Amino acid sequence: MSSKALPTPSSSTKKYYATNSPWEGTYGHYRAIRVGQQIYVSGTTAADPESTPEKPRVKCPGDARGQTKATLNEIIKAIQTLGGRGAESIIRTQLFIQRHEDAPAVMEGFTEILGREHGGDIGSTAILLVVSNFSDPEMLVEIMVDAIADMP
Numbered sequence: 001m002s003s004k005a006l007p008t009p010s011s012s013t014k015k016y017y018a019t020n021s022p023w024e025g026t027y028g029h030y031r032a033i034r035v036g037q038q039i040y041v042s043g044t045t046a047a048d049p050e051s052t053p054e055k056p057r058v059k060c061p062g063d064a065r066g067q068t069k070a071t072l073n074e075i076i077k078a079i080q081t082l083g084g085r086g087a088e089s090i091i092r093t094q095l096f097i098q099r100h101e102d103a104p105a106v107m108e109g110f111t112e113i114l115g116r117e118h119g120g121d122i123g124s125t126a127i128l129l130v131v132s133n134f135s136d137p138e139m140l141v142e143i144m145v146d147a148i149a150d151m152p
Contacts, residue, residue, distance in 0.1 A: 017078045021047040022056035023135065032078040039082050039089065039147040043096070045139045046070040056136055064102035064140040068095075068109025071143050076113075079147050087114055088121035089147040095128045096142045103128060106141050 015034040023045075032041040046067040051057040060066030076086045093114060097106055107128065116123045124145070134142060 015082055017081050019074075019078075020049050022049075022051050022053040023047060031074075032082055034082040034084075034149065037149045039079055039084050039149060041075050041078055041145045041147065043142045043144045044071050044075050044078075045134070045136075045142050046074075058136065058138045058140075061138050062140075064097070064099075064105035065109040067140050068106045068143070069113060071141060072109065072113045075143060075145055079145075079149075082149065084147050084149040085121070087118075089149055090114060090124045090145050091148055092146040093124045093126040094144040095126065096131050096134075096144075097128065097140060098131055098134055099140065100130050102140050103130075109141075 013035060016030045017032040017034075018030050021031070029042055031044065032039055034040075046059040048057040048059050058067060059070045072087075075090075079089050080086050093110070095106060095110065097103060110126065111117070114122060114124050114126075
């Protein structure tokens with residue numbers, strides 16, 4: 001299951017995208033915001049949208065590659081909802097992991113979705129950082145991206 005878009009405020013300068021992720025509501029941020037042609041996607045995990053803020057869960061527990069792919073697919077959905085093409089619109093990817101040993105699996109998931117061997121317009125800069133902890137120990141990866149929507 002994927003997160004559902006929620007109603008968002010209107011603004012003359014920004015477009016918002018929110019989901020029913022248990023963390024978004026608790027912490028009060030948006031999944032993504034578009035300003036002009038730029039789309040900024042918050043740190044995103046493989047949150048299970050059916051879980052509650054009191055008992056949040058992640059998809060693909062224990063599977064760093066699976067969490068990476070689920071997270072990138074959620075990010076792509078956000079970009080498309082805000083008018084981007086999807087993976088083709090992503091220009092910068094920041095990946096955060098809490099266990100160094102998950103790096104190969106995370107990068108496999110990244111390559112399967114955003115790897116430059118896909119050709120065409122798919123390709124992103126990237127950095128992979130090891131951090132000490134996430135808000136939930138079941139989270140193995142968190143990803144932020146910046147994207148640019150095509151000009152109308």
